[in-house]
Amino acid sequence: MTTRWFGAPVQRVEDDRLLRGHGRFTDDIDGGALECCFVRSPYAHARITSIDVAAAREVRGVVAVYTAADLPFGGVDLPLLIPHPNLTHGRTQRCLASEVVRYAGEAVAFVVAESRYVAEDAAELVHVEYEALPVVITPEAAARAENLVHDDVPGNVAAEMLQEVGDVAAALAVAPHRKTLHFRYERGAASPMEGRAVWARWSEAERKLTVYDSTQSPTSIRGGLAVLFGLPESSVEVIAPDVGGGFGPKIMLFYPDELLVPFAAMQLGRPVKWTEDRQEHFTAVNQERGQVHEVEVGFDDEGRVLALGDDFIHDGGAYTPYGIILPIITAAQVPGPYRIPSYRVRFRDVYTNATPTSPYRGAGRPHACFVMERTLDAIAAELSLDRVEVRRRNLIQPDQFPYDVGVAWQDGNTVVYDSGNYPELLDRALEKLGPRPPGDHVGMGLAIYVEGTGVGPYEGAHVQVLVSGKVIAATGIPSQGQAHATVWAQVVADELGVDVKDVEVTSGDTRRFSWGVGTFASRGAVTAGNAMHIAARMVATKAKHIAADHLEANADDLELVDGRVRVKGSPDRGIPLGAVAVLSNPVRYAFGGGTEAATQFAGKPRPGPPLQDGEQPGLEATGYYSPPGSTWASGCHAAYVRVDPKTFRLEILKYVVVHDCGRVINPLVLQGQIEGGVAQGIGGAFYERLAYDADGQLRNASFMEFLIPYATEIPPIEIDHIETPSPLNPLGVKGAGEAGVIPVGAVIASAIDEALGIPITEMPLSPLRLFELTR
Amino acid sequence: MRVNGVAHPPPQDPRRLLSDHLRHDLGLTGTHVGCEHGVCGCCTVLLDGAAVRSCLMLAVQAEGHEVTTVEGLARDDGPLHAVQQAFHECHGLQCGFCTPGFVMSVVGLLAQHPNPTAQEIEEGIAGNLCRCTGYASIRRAVARAAELSAQ
Numbered sequence: 001m002t003t004r005w006f007g008a009p010v011q012r013v014e015d016d017r018l019l020r021g022h023g024r025f026t027d028d029i030d031g032g033a034l035e036c037c038f039v040r041s042p043y044a045h046a047r048i049t050s051i052d053v054a055a056a057r058e059v060r061g062v063v064a065v066y067t068a069a070d071l072p073f074g075g076v077d078l079p080l081l082i083p084h085p086n087l088t089h090g091r092t093q094r095c096l097a098s099e100v101v102r103y104a105g106e107a108v109a110f111v112v113a114e115s116r117y118v119a120e121d122a123a124e125l126v127h128v129e130y131e132a133l134p135v136v137i138t139p140e141a142a143a144r145a146e147n148l149v150h151d152d153v154p155g156n157v158a159a160e161m162l163q164e165v166g167d168v169a170a171a172l173a174v175a176p177h178r179k180t181l182h183f184r185y186e187r188g189a190a191s192p193m194e195g196r197a198v199w200a201r202w203s204e205a206e207r208k209l210t211v212y213d214s215t216q217s218p219t220s221i222r223g224g225l226a227v228l229f230g231l232p233e234s235s236v237e238v239i240a241p242d243v244g245g246g247f248g249p250k251i252m253l254f255y256p257d258e259l260l261v262p263f264a265a266m267q268l269g270r271p272v273k274w275t276e277d278r279q280e281h282f283t284a285v286n287q288e289r290g291q292v293h294e295v296e297v298g299f300d301d302e303g304r305v306l307a308l309g310d311d312f313i314h315d316g317g318a319y320t321p322y323g324i325i326l327p328i329i330t331a332a333q334v335p336g337p338y339r340i341p342s343y344r345v346r347f348r349d350v351y352t353n354a355t356p357t358s359p360y361r362g363a364g365r366p367h368a369c370f371v372m373e374r375t376l377d378a379i380a381a382e383l384s385l386d387r388v389e390v391r392r393r394n395l396i397q398p399d400q401f402p403y404d405v406g407v408a409w410q411d412g413n414t415v416v417y418d419s420g421n422y423p424e425l426l427d428r429a430l431e432k433l434g435p436r437p438p439g440d441h442v443g444m445g446l447a448i449y450v451e452g453t454g455v456g457p458y459e460g461a462h463v464q465v466l467v468s469g470k471v472i473a474a475t476g477i478p479s480q481g482q483a484h485a486t487v488w489a490q491v492v493a494d495e496l497g498v499d500v501k502d503v504e505v506t507s508g509d510t511r512r513f514s515w516g517v518g519t520f521a522s523r524g525a526v527t528a529g530n531a532m533h534i535a536a537r538m539v540a541t542k543a544k545h546i547a548a549d550h551l552e553a554n555a556d557d558l559e560l561v562d563g564r565v566r567v568k569g570s571p572d573r574g575i576p577l578g579a580v581a582v583l584s585n586p587v588r589y590a591f592g593g594g595t596e597a598a599t600q601f602a603g604k605p606r607p608g609p610p611l612q613d614g615e616q617p618g619l620e621a622t623g624y625y626s627p628p629g630s631t632w633a634s635g636c637h638a639a640y641v642r643v644d645p646k647t648f649r650l651e652i653l654k655y656v657v658v659h660d661c662g663r664v665i666n667p668l669v670l671q672g673q674i675e676g677g678v679a680q681g682i683g684g685a686f687y688e689r690l691a692y693d694a695d696g697q698l699r700n701a702s703f704m705e706f707l708i709p710y711a712t713e714i715p716p717i718e719i720d721h722i723e724t725p726s727p728l729n730p731l732g733v734k735g736a737g738e739a740g741v742i743p744v745g746a747v748i749a750s751a752i753d754e755a756l757g758i759p760i761t762e763m764p765l766s767p768l769r770l771f772e773l774t775r
Numbered sequence: 776m777r778v779n780g781v782a783h784p785p786p787q788d789p790r791r792l793l794s795d796h797l798r799h800d801l802g803l804t805g806t807h808v809g810c811e812h813g814v815c816g817c818c819t820v821l822l823d824g825a826a827v828r829s830c831l832m833l834a835v836q837a838e839g840h841e842v843t844t845v846e847g848l849a850r851d852d853g854p855l856h857a858v859q860q861a862f863h864e865c866h867g868l869q870c871g872f873c874t875p876g877f878v879m880s881v882v883g884l885l886a887q888h889p890n891p892t893a894q895e896i897e898e899g900i901a902g903n904l905c906r907c908t909g910y911a912s913i914r915r916a917v918a919r920a921a922e923l924s925a926q
Contacts, residue, residue: 011864011866012863012866015862015863015868018868018871018874019871019874020846020848020849020855020859021803021805021806021846021875022851023805023871023872025807025872027798027804027808028798028804030799191906193807193809193817193872193873193904193906194807242870242872243870244870244872245906245907247906278809278812278815279811480870481869481870481907482869669866672869672909675908675910676905676906676907676908678909679909679910680906680909702810702812703812703815703904704812704814708906710900710910711897711900711901711910711914712898712901714909714910714911717909717911
């Protein structure tokens with residue numbers, strides 16, 4: 001093989017159209033579509049006493065106004081995506097609320113009009129009367145259960161789960177030192193730059209529903225719509241076109257609009273489009289991160305953790321459409337890269353009158369990392385030991401893999417770390433961090449984390465060599481900026497011996513690949529990446545088999561190089577891949593040449609029927625990859641920060657990342673994932689806090705007040721990598737999408753703690769909050 | 776108004792935002808709308824050569840002015856504009872949604888400061904939000920764009 005694409009910093013193949021303004025995002029699709037606007041509840045908790053849409057229906061240009069009463073599925077609870085035996089009181093919302101609203105922003109009515117401007121005018125005329133009910137807004141208030149979010153959910157507890165490894169009570173009883181700690185993490189928001197959007201068209205002639213959706217999971221949307229509308233899946237096409245960032249909440253199954261837009265298109269016989277505006281995105285799109293932890297830790301004189309008990313409350317929001325994946329992940333990830341001989345974790349997932357929660361980049365892990373790292377800092381402080389040394393003494397060692405943590409993981413298995421080298425991460429990070437900068441109010445922060453990535457159940461891929469010699473490949477999971485079209489092309493190009501520019505990848509389009517799960521949980525590279533590898537290898541094997549007859553050689557003696565199948569050691573004895581594609585289909589192609597090779601009148605026709613037992617026409621294959629368990633990426637972040645003692649402005653003097661995600665497919669793309677993740681982590685640590693008031697109103701639902709960092713807030717990030725390949729998959733890769741975010745809160749907290757000499761036990765912070773904490 | 780050198784009549788609806796007019800009346804969907812309140816910069820276009828937020832203007836206010844959108848920077852069949860080329864080389868984009876706004880801001884920046892200092896780069900892109908890249912690659916892209924423009 002002349003070139004190996006895997007591992008090379010290949011520049012992205014998807015850039016050109018995006019840079020020219022020729023990207024195709026959902027709102028860019030028009031097709032004469034009607035446009036829509038929601039009427040959303042202004043109350044966080046209220047009984048609806050009446051809904052009057054008469055005036056709205058009278059507005060010129062309004063085509064339809066829907067309330068729950070107008071929908072055949074208006075009385076159906078939306079799906080609970082991932083049921084769990086411990087989720088004893090799961091509740092989901094209805095498409096449009098008609099009785100009780102449980103968060104500000106819950107959809108009540110849906111207006112379809114000739115334009116968005118008209119739809120918004122009409123939405124203002126929908127008159128809904130509410131009777132306010134008591135609001136439950138913090139996780140602590142939810143746990144106190146003075147008021148209930150759902151009348152029929154006692155204590156506001158959706159789920160409770162207790163796990164224990166070892167004997168925490170016994171270990172704590174004999175531990176030389178014990179400490180109880182309290183930690184609090186508040187809600188943040190993913191805030192992709194493109195909000196959500198859905199476009200749908202129903203073709204009565206073809207009886208086919210086509211949906212463009214700014215989603216992270218078009219295959220699942222397709223499955224759900226097919227069931228809801230009583231159509232075979234083959235009559236529903238769902239495409240995630242260019243998607244302007246996802247970061248978790250664009251996979252929900254289902255947001256109300258994902259049902260209402262296709263429904264309206266089918267009813268009205270015209271394409272229908274809904275595009276979210278930024279204000280509604282703040283309350284209508286799922287959020288995350290609210291948790292409160294009570295920790296009890298026992299440790300010895302050297303700072304070794306002997307036992308850790310964590311009892312936490314997870315703010316689930318008003319409904320549990322995503323099940324209890326988030327607190328399960330947190331519970332699993334608290335121990336992180338450390339040996340905890342006895343670990344007990346209990347959580348309660350409680351309802352609040354706030355937007356429902358589902359994974360946001362990091363998904364339960366930033367809180368887990370914060371709890372563990374702050375606990376280790378507290379142990380170091382208690383014993384007057386170096387924070388680095390305490391970590392070093394507790395780290396799992398490279399010879400201890402696979403390492404069984406013994407608690408439940410999100411895929412139903414227990415957590416088993418597949419590979420890693422945590423001490424090496426720490427050493428390299430400290431080396432990169434270098435000496436402390438001079439000056440007052442400077443603090444050093446440090447955190448080490450693991451991340452379970454590449455969860456199943458599976459992804460698939462289809463790879464085909466065209467008669468032109470070009471290759472097309474498709475997988476079900478869409479891209480929201482992760483450069484799938486480039487990295488999958490690298491994987492495929494290596495197997496087929498072609499140039500990466502000759503591989504065209506389609507992702508997230510059910511017309512091209514209809515099976516799959518979605519882009520989330522740092523799983524794309526592991527699941528779809530390996531599926532691409534497997535499918536491409538199947539095509540390579542098929543190409544050798546076909547070419548072997550033609551070249552009168554043994555298939556084992558052939559190789560795929562430079563777009564040709566050739567005999568090893570005799571590079572002149574070969575045939576172009578495109579010609580093999582011709583041979584793979586025993587009819588003649590009118591265009592494209594090569595027919596003389598494929599004709600039955602060629603020099604040496606094979607005996608027997610043109611397609612023999614087990615053979616299929618076409619130089620193509622479909623492959624699937626289903627991971628046996630998660631791959632565990634890891635990393636260490638360290639930073640120096642300075643805090644202005646008067647203004648409490650945060651200045652990040654240096655930020656270093658040492659990261660291990662196994663084998664790296666494309667270092668350029670990986671660097672972008674890490675840099676972007678750290679920036680999002682810095683936002684979540686110091687700038688982005690969803691400020692709910694006691695009435696459940698989100699007081700900062702705009703980019704004027706919810707402060708996503710600009711370039712001025714984000715320092716240069718210095719990145720280094722180590723590679724401990726995963727033994728679990730053919731490519732040896734692990735996921736990298738969320739890694740940048742996970743430890744940032746812990747790092748910033750640790751550094752500010754030292755800079756100001758005040759204990760930091762909460763996230764996110766802000767200049768105002770630091771001012772309050774120092775008073 | 777002239778858009779990318781072509782004269783267009785004003786929209787019928789006086790409420791029409793310039794961003795909506797460009798996207799939905801003229802089909803120039805490269806200009807994106809990320810917040811509709813002037814913070815994110817996704818909708819940045821050039822008005823008589825200066826970078827402005829098209830979501831904070833009514834289309835009728837652009838009457839008599841020259842508007843340049845991202846589609847106007849390079850011919851469809853030609854090479855990328857220097858700023859676009861630099862973003863490609865430096866991996867200055869991921870999802871690509873904020874990208875046209877950044878590109879237009881940088882075109883405006885380089886018109887004012889052909890050889891921007893690190894500080895001028897920082898301030899020049901500090902009116903645009905990106906949620907994917909963490910800005911490091913965009914800073915590199917601006918410096919590279921200045922190099923390419925000088926060639």
